[in-house]
Amino acid sequence: xxxxxxxxxxxxxxxxxxxxxxxxxxxxxxxxxxxxxxxxxxxxxxxxxxxxxxxxxxxxxxxxxxxxxxxxxxxxxxxxxxxxxxxxxxxxxxxxxxxxxxxxxxxxxxxxxxxxxxxxxxxxxxxxxxxxxxxxxxxxxxxxxxxxxxxxxxxxxxxxxxxxxxxxxxxxxxxxxxxxxxxxxxxxxxxxxxxxxxxxxxxxxxxxxxxxxxxxxxxxxxxxxxxxxxxxxxxxxxx
Numbered sequence: 372x373x374x375x376x377x378x379x380x381x382x383x384x385x386x387x388x389x390x391x392x393x394x395x396x397x398x399x400x401x402x403x404x405x406x407x408x409x410x411x412x413x414x415x416x417x418x419x420x421x422x423x424x425x426x427x428x429x430x431x432x433x434x435x436x437x438x439x440x441x442x443x444x445x446x447x448x449x450x451x452x453x454x455x456x457x458x459x460x461x462x463x464x465x466x467x468x469x470x471x472x473x474x475x476x477x478x479x480x481x482x483x484x485x486x487x488x489x490x491x492x493x494x495x496x497x498x499x500x501x502x503x504x505x506x507x508x509x510x511x512x513x514x515x516x517x518x519x520x521x522x523x524x525x526x527x528x529x530x531x532x533x534x535x536x537x538x539x540x541x542x543x544x545x546x547x548x549x550x551x552x553x554x555x556x557x558x559x560x561x562x563x564x565x566x567x568x569x570x571x572x573x574x575x576x577x578x579x580x581x582x583x584x585x586x587x588x589x590x591x592x593x594x595x596x597x598x599x600x601x602x603x604x605x606x607x608x609x610x
Contacts, residue, residue, distance in 0.1 A: 373595045378521035378559050387429040388543050388564045391437040398439035401525025402447045402565035406454035423462040425568040442473050445525040446480025446512025455495055470496030480512035514583040521558050527580050528565035530572035531592045544594045546575050548587035576605045
């Protein structure tokens with residue numbers, strides 16, 4: 372686990388790509404995409420049906436490692452609004468045990484709510500919210516362009532691509548922005564990596580990510596390396 376500072380708060384990045392917020396004893400996880408395997412299986416692409424088990428085991432591991440008493444998900448918790456109904460008994464039991472053991476908050480994302488208003492998490496325990504403000508930080512699924520308050524979000528599944536000794540290496544990463552507001556105060560925003568077992572990713576330097584974090588004076592990717600977070604500049608404002 373690697374400590375770092377964000378918006379005046381001490382945070383910890385876990386080895387499972389969750390962020391632990393010690394002062395709130397909260398574990399933040401983005402983009403679980405539970406039941407992605409069964410979704411693709413129904414559409415003719417057979418995948419092993421155990422992704423939800425693996426993802427929930429990762430949540431349980433992060434809870435043991437951090438001692439968190441609250442879990443806050445940052446949207447796209449299920450891969451589709453019917454995902455909750457497809458949970459096989461073992462995974463369903465795991466999720467029920469987790470939502471009973473801690474204060475569990477589901478923040479919904481674009482994959483979670485159907486056209487008919489159906490919400491995948493509605494019968495899975497925990498509290499359901501569209502977004503949450505906690506200790507001055509805004510927690511939501513997708514970064515709101517133009518936001519100047521400290522914000523944590525998911526949605527984009529950022530990954531950093533590196534070339535080391537002719538080898539291409541791809542790693543999930545945190546993307547953070549820094550901004551200086553009109554009143555002279557400074558703020559930052561953060562996009563978490565995807566947590567789910569079957570989640571792919573988007574380049575951290577993709578224009579969609581850089582645009583979502585505007586306004587900013589700097590945007591960086593953070594990757595764990597030898598017990599610390601290595602910083603890779605992605606974008607800088609013109610002087």
